[in-house]
Every structure is written in structure tokens, then in C-alpha cells.
Amino acid sequence: MRDDPALTQVANVACLPGIVGYSLAMPDIHWGYGFPIGGVAAVDAHEGVISPGGVGYDINCGVRLARTNLHFNSVEPKIDRLADALFNKIPAGVGSWGAIPGLSIGQLKDVVRDGAKWALRNGYATERDLEHTEEGGRLPGADPDRISERAYQRGSKQLGTLGSGNHFLEVGRVDEIYDSKLADALGLELDQVTIMIHSGSRGLGHQTCDDHLKVILGAMARYGISLPDRQLAAVPISSAEGQAYLAAMAAAANFAWCNRQVMMHLAEQAFLEALSITPKELNFELVYDVCHNIAKFEEHTVDGHKRLVCVHRKGATRAFGPGHAALPEALRPVGQPVLIPGDMGRYSFVLVGLETAMRETFGSSCHGAGRLMSRTKAKREVGGRDLRAELKALGVTVRAHTRAGIAEEMPHAYKDVAEVVEVMEAARVTRRVARLKPFAVIKG
Amino acid sequence: MPTKPTTTQTEDDALFREFEHTGDIGIELTAPTRAELFRRAAIALAALLVERASVAEIEQREIAVEADADLDLMHDLLGELLALFTVEGFIWRDASVEEADRSLRVTVRGEPFDPGRHEFRGEIKAVTYHQLMVENSLDGWRSRIIFDV
Numbered sequence: 001m002r003d004d005p006a007l008t009q010v011a012n013v014a015c016l017p018g019i020v021g022y023s024l025a026m027p028d029i030h031w032g033y034g035f036p037i038g039g040v041a042a043v044d045a046h047e048g049v050i051s052p053g054g055v056g057y058d059i060n061c062g063v064r065l066a067r068t069n070l071h072f073n074s075v076e077p078k079i080d081r082l083a084d085a086l087f088n089k090i091p092a093g094v095g096s097w098g099a100i101p102g103l104s105i106g107q108l109k110d111v112v113r114d115g116a117k118w119a120l121r122n123g124y125a126t127e128r129d130l131e132h133t134e135e136g137g138r139l140p141g142a143d144p145d146r147i148s149e150r151a152y153q154r155g156s157k158q159l160g161t162l163g164s165g166n167h168f169l170e171v172g173r174v175d176e177i178y179d180s181k182l183a184d185a186l187g188l189e190l191d192q193v194t195i196m197i198h199s200g201s202r203g204l205g206h207q208t209c210d211d212h213l214k215v216i217l218g219a220m221a222r223y224g225i226s227l228p229d230r231q232l233a234a235v236p237i238s239s240a241e242g243q244a245y246l247a248a249m250a251a252a253a254n255f256a257w258c259n260r261q262v263m264m265h266l267a268e269q270a271f272l273e274a275l276s277i278t279p280k281e282l283n284f285e286l287v288y289d290v291c292h293n294i295a296k297f298e299e300h301t302v303d304g305h306k307r308l309v310c311v312h313r314k315g316a317t318r319a320f321g322p323g324h325a326a327l328p329e330a331l332r333p334v335g336q337p338v339l340i341p342g343d344m345g346r347y348s349f350v351l352v353g354l355e356t357a358m359r360e361t362f363g364s365s366c367h368g369a370g371r372l373m374s375r376t377k378a379k380r381e382v383g384g385r386d387l388r389a390e391l392k393a394l395g396v397t398v399r400a401h402t403r404a405g406i407a408e409e410m411p412h413a414y415k416d417v418a419e420v421v422e423v424m425e426a427a428r429v430t431r432r433v434a435r436l437k438p439f440a441v442i443k444g
Numbered sequence: 445m446p447t448k449p450t451t452t453q454t455e456d457d458a459l460f461r462e463f464e465h466t467g468d469i470g471i472e473l474t475a476p477t478r479a480e481l482f483r484r485a486a487i488a489l490a491a492l493l494v495e496r497a498s499v500a501e502i503e504q505r506e507i508a509v510e511a512d513a514d515l516d517l518m519h520d521l522l523g524e525l526l527a528l529f530t531v532e533g534f535i536w537r538d539a540s541v542e543e544a545d546r547s548l549r550v551t552v553r554g555e556p557f558d559p560g561r562h563e564f565r566g567e568i569k570a571v572t573y574h575q576l577m578v579e580n581s582l583d584g585w586r587s588r589i590i591f592d593v
Binding site for chain 2: 004006030031032033034037053056057058093094150153154163164165203206207209210213217229230231233371372373374375376377401402403404405408444
């Protein structure tokens with residue numbers, strides 16, 4: 001780890017003008033571009049800078065978890081049928097139409113302005129879903145006119161699509177409860193069937209980052225900013241370029257929330273069709289939705305004083321402790337649910353944020369297992385092995401849109417996520433609530 | 445002068461090399477000339493997106509980019525080509541390059557992407573600036589590019 005480029009990246013982030021406190025690394029840290037993946041940096045909201053590289057190309061990449069009334073034994077005989085239904089219902093996005101084909105630019109502007117609220121208006125969400133989504137599924141300040149025509153074109157067929165790489169939909173069962181009181185509060189119980197979705201803002205977000213990064217790179221010198229990595233390019237938050245990026249970032253973040261909400265709706269439809277049950281029997285409910293690539297304005301106590309900061313979380317999850325006003329009333333006594341996917345062969349975790357996170361990490365936690373192996377090495381290691389059959393033997397049915405999608409994401413390409421969440425718990429940043437074991441995985 | 449297209453799928457390994465990057469995809473390229481370096485980069489991007497051998501050279505598209513530095517020419521060229529794939533759904537098998545000091549005119553030859561015939565290898569979100577390198581040395585031209593995937 002000492003020679004890992006990720007550590008240099010943590011040091012580079014500490015050079016950002018206006019940074020408050022430490023440049024932080026979460027235990028799932030690995031080499032990214034600009035910021036490390038698993039990096040957190042808070043900058044002063046007035047004197048600090050905004051860095052698109054501190055958010056990433058996949059603006060508001062995130063995770064959501066839904067629970068059902070089903071128990072594993074009732075679904076087990078129909079896993080293949082369920083996996084097929086999910087695979088057919090949820091497009092990956094390349095060469096396929098989205099769930100909502102051909103949105104006009106005018107319609108897309110509504111999506112980026114309203115986020116998950118657009119999904120609510122169009123029958124893809126409930127009020128309860130929005131309450132259980134970070135920021136209510138809509139970041140304020142989104143300006144649809146800060147999104148380029150090319151970004152709209154890239155996103156036009158992608159609402160309700162998963163994407164490839166490490167994105168996935170995972171059906172699992174709760175196989176361990178660490179805190180029964182917290183689990184009760186989140187509606188989780190042993191052997192219950194859950195659905196986890198990991199995706200982001202798709203081409204619309206990728207292009208938005210690219211467009212604004214270029215403008216910011218060109219403007220940096222004007223503000224006397226020089227940084228050790230071009231990918232860290234940053235401008236003052238108060239500058240015209242900074243404000244334009246923040247308005248565009250919010251718009252792309254809203255697209256991502258709407259995207260995950262639509263996919264959750266599609267997943268519910270797939271369950272109902274594959275298992276021939278009623279919505280009441282299924283009782284599909286969102287536990288929570290978190291984003292892990294974002295910059296947010298939040299008030300934190302620094303050196304005993306309340307201070308408004310802009311928290312860049314790049315591969316890091318917000319983890320607000322109990323009582324925080326940003327949480328919906330139902331979750332306020334519990335703390336914010338923190339969803340930590342592992343790899344597709346082992347397990348994922350549900351945690352909650354603790355008060356310590358507010359003091360030590362600007363209310364932030366890890367976001368996943370963290371890669372251990374490059375994609376190239378993972379593919380080499382897999383070689384001619386039939387990974388699909390190996391995972392089947394482990395009790396995991398996989399459906400993938402691309403062959404590489406499985407090899408690159410082989411379980412041992414990742415750290416053991418159990419160790420990652422144990423570090424967060426030892427630091428009293430989060431507490432473990434439940435562990436989820438996947439049994440059906442859809443990959444892009 | 446336009447470079448002559450001579451590459452086939454089996455020669456991909458000679459055109460570029462993937463290097464170990466924990467999160468994303470990194471490639472290294474070498475070439476005897478500047479124009480050939482850009483041409484190989486264009487082909488490498490296609491090879492990362494699809495199984496290039498399945499692509500037929502039926503149509504062509506032209507991309508023009510301008511920038512003060514070779515680094516930005518490389519970034520912008522690959523960004524434009526990525527958009528050609530993601531927005532227009534066009535995939536190419538080969539490319540030729542006309543170069544000037546601060547501009548490139550690149551012609552790619554291929555066909556509309558067809559998921560039934562072209563094996564998609566995985567999404568590329570963007571061409572990053574992280575450790576982006578284009579240099580000329582005694583041994584020829586070299587470049588290093590990291591893609592966000």
C-alpha cells in the first residue's frame with residue numbers, strides 16, 4: 001500500500017485551496033484519477049474551490065437497497081426465472097433502448113431539474129421512495145441549461161439503464177443481523193429477499209464532467225491555481241465557472257436519482273411477473289438510496305465552530321449520525337443507512353452512520369470493497385475459467401450483458417468488504433446492521 | 445500526409461498495451477511518427493469498445509480537432525471518437541490521420557454499431573487527464589492514456 005499511487009493522490013488533494021481539516025482516505029481507497037477512489041475533502045464554502053475530479057465522471061454514482069416481504073426459500077426454486085426477468089427488463093444501455101425510449105431534450109431538462117420527482121410524476125415512484133432517498137432524490141440548484149447538447153444526446157436513451165463496469169443489480173437475502181433493534185427500524189430480518197442497485201448518471205453525467213473539466217482547466221490560471229495533477233483541476237466555488245459546474249453537477253445528479261428510481265420500478269415489475277405475485281405480497285419498499293460521487297454543501301463543526309463546507313465525496317458515502325435534520329423523520333433516531341456493496345461472490349453490508357462520523361470524517365464512510373486487482377489482471381487471472389459456473393456453485397446466478405463484465409468483476413479482484421466495514425466500525429464512524437448474501441446478479 | 449491503414453485485429457497487441465491500473469483502464473502506445481501515434485490511439489479506443497475484427501469498413505466519418513498541445517489533441521480526439529460511438533452509434537475498424545502543428549483531421553472507417561454482430565467489451569465513460577502523456581523521444585513517439593470505465 002505504501003507504494004500505491006492512491007496515497008500520492010490523497011496528498012495531492014491536500015493541496016486544494018481552501019481545504020478544511022484533512023484530506024481523508026476511506027479504507028476502500030484505491031487509485032483513481034485526480035482524487036483517489038475513497039477520498040473525502042471538505043473545502044470552505046466561500047474561500048474554497050470546486051473540483052470536478054473530486055466528484056468524478058459518474059456524477060451521483062450511487063446505491064439503493066429495496067426490501068421485500070419474500071423469504072429466500074419461497075424464491076429459491078424460481079431464481080433462474082427471476083434472473084431472466086430482471087435481465088430482460090433492465091437494459092444495460094449500449095445498443096439497447098432504455099426503459100423510457102427516446103426522451104426529447106425538453107423532457108430530459110425536466111428530468112435533470114426534478115430528479116426522482118420526475119419519476120414520481122410519471123408513475124415510477126412513491127412519496128415514500130423520495131423520503132428514503134438522499135436529498136429527496138433532487139439536489140437543488142440544478143440548471144438544465146448548463147448541460148450540453150452532447151450530454152443530453154448521450155443520456156437520451158439511457159434513463160432506466162444500468163451501464164457496465166462495476167454497476168450491477170443484485171438480489172440477495174439477509175444472512176446475518178448484527179443489531180436487531182436497528183434492523184427492525186430499517187425493516188430488515190433474517191432470510192428476507194433484498195434488491196441492491198448500483199448505477200449512476202450514465203452518459204449524461206460523464207459528458208457533463210468532461211465538458212466542465214475542460215472549461216475549468218482553461219480557467220485555473222486566471223485564478224492563480226496550480227495543482228499537481230490536471231485531473232484535479234479546480235476553480236473557486238464563487239467563480240462563474242465554479243457556479244456553472246455546480247449547477248450542471250446537480251442536474252446530472254438528479255438524472256442519476258431518477259435513473260435508479262426507474263430501475264427500481266422495473267425490478268419490482270420483474271419480480272411481480274416472474275413470481276406471479278401481487279404487489280401486496282411482494283411489498284417492495286426502498287430502504288434507502290445513497291450517492292457516493294458528489295460534492296455537497298453541508299454544515300459541520302470544525303474546531304468547535306459551525307462552518308459551511310463543500311464536501312467532495314469521490315467513492316465515499318455520506319454517513320450522517322442519528323438525529324441529523326437531513327434524515328427523514330422515520331430514520332432520525334436510527335442514523336442514516338449506509339449501503340456498502342461487496343463483490344458478487346461474497347456479501348454486501350447495511351450500516352448506519354454514527355455521531356463520530358460528524359466529528360471525524362465530515363459525516364462520511366467507505367463506499368464499497370475497493371478494488372485490489374486491475375481489470376487487466378482480473379481478466380488474466382480468470383483466463384479460460386468458467387466464472388459463471390464457479391459463481392453458480394457458490395449459489396450465485398449471474399446474467400451479464402458483456403463477457404468482460406463478469407471477468408473484470410471476479411470476487412477476488414476486490415478486497416474483502418467485511419474487513420473494510422470492520423475498520424469503519426472500529427473507528428466508530430458506522431455500525432453494522434445486517435449482511436446481505438447475493439444469489440442473483442445482473443451485470444451490464 | 446495521411447497514414448496508410450494496414451492494421452488487422454490480430455495486430456492489436458502490437459498497437460497498444462494495457463497497463464495495470466486498479467480502478468480504470470490504462471493503455472500505452474508507441475509509434476514511429478506523430479500521425480501514427482494518433483492513428484493507433486484511435487484504433488485502440490475502438491478495440492477497447494468492441495471486438496474490432498467483427499467491424500466492416502463500410503462507411504467513414506471525419507473528426508477534426510484543434511489544440512495548442514499534443515496532450516490536448518490526444519484528449520480531444522479520443523473524446524470526439526467516444527462521442528461518435530456513444531451518440532451516433534458508429535464503430536470503426538481503422539483510421540487515417542492528417543496532421544498539422546495544432547490540429548488533426550482523422551478519418552475512421554467502420555459501420556453502425558450492431559449489438560447482434562459486434563461484441564461489446566464494456567463502457568468507457570471518459571478519457572481522463574490523469575497522467576496523460578504524449579512525448580517524442582529518440583525511440584519515437586509514446587503516449588499513455590487512462591480511461592474511466
